[in-house]
Amino acid sequence: MLRYWREIAAVLVVGCLLLVVSGVLYIAWRQAYTWTHPPRSLVDHTPESRYGLVNWEEITFAASDGLELKGWFISPNPEDADKADGAVVIL
Numbered sequence: 001m002l003r004y005w006r007e008i009a010a011v012l013v014v015g016c017l018l019l020v021v022s023g024v025l026y027i028a029w030r031q032a033y034t035w036t037h038p039p040r041s042l043v044d045h046t047p048e049s050r051y052g053l054v055n056w057e058e059i060t061f062a063a064s065d066g067l068e069l070k071g072w073f074i075s076p077n078p079e080d081a082d083k084a085d086g087a088v089v090i091l
Helices: 002-036 047-051 078-083
Strands: 056-062 068-074
Antiparallel strands (some): 056 068
């Protein structure tokens, strides 16, 4: 009879350990997800209002999956136009 209770106690201990480990793993996963997926927000400023840039324009184009992407095209400084190679960086 004592062996039966030891087996039950061992199963309960292992079950509790599994619950604790899975809880810790879930908390770690949730924290990592929060760090890598910050909340989205609407932009309420322009390059001109925030940074004083005047050579910019709003642009819109479609991604390969059809999603419409919106942003700003900030042209290079006109004084440096002769050094520009025509490259564009999209962030």
